[in-house]
Amino acid sequence: xxxxxxxxxxxxxxxxxxxxxxxxxxxxxxxxxxxxxxxxxxxxxxxxxxxxxxxxxxxxxxxxxxxxxxxxxxxxxxxxxxxxxxxxxxxxxxxxxxxxxxxxxxxxxxxxxxxxxxxx
Numbered sequence: 001x002x003x004x005x006x007x008x009x010x011x012x013x014x015x016x017x018x019x020x021x022x023x024x025x026x027x028x029x030x031x032x033x034x035x036x037x038x039x040x041x042x043x044x045x046x047x048x049x050x051x052x053x054x055x056x057x058x059x060x061x062x063x064x065x066x067x068x069x070x071x072x073x074x075x076x077x078x079x080x081x082x083x084x085x086x087x088x089x090x091x092x093x094x095x096x097x098x099x100x101x102x103x104x105x106x107x108x109x110x111x112x113x114x115x116x117x118x119x120x
Contacts, residue, residue: 008043012051020060020071021079031061031069 005011016032019025032040037048052069055061060075099109 008041009047009050009054012037012041012043012048013054016052016055017060017079020076021083023076025071027071027073027075029071030067031055031071033068 005014016025020027025031031052034045034049034052037043037051038045041048052061056063056069058078059072060079061069062072063069095109104112
């Protein structure tokens with residue numbers, strides 16, 4: 001795990017979210033167990049469980065008694081919607097604010113984005 005990315009349980013939650021968003025953990029599929037995550041990352045199972053329970057609380061995962069945790073229907077779209085909102089807040093709003101300060105029009109800004117799109 002990355003020590004600079006915040007608490008380990010949040011990193012576990014982010015790892016599972018990323019797998020859902022990129023499609024490697026599809027909806028209705030079984031999520032890794034707390035013991036699997038704990039063994040893989042060499043952490044306490046309670047820490048892994050805390051990350052998974054955060055996703056249960058958010059409705060991204062759901063429990064099936066005696067079987068494990070599964071990706072909830074609609075979880076990918078829910079995560080994408082949340083991340084798009086976060087993206088706009090974190091990147092687009094400051095970009096537009098700075099563009100306005102510099103006198104860059106929306107058309108000029110779009111041209112700049114198109115120009116640099118291939119470099120990403």
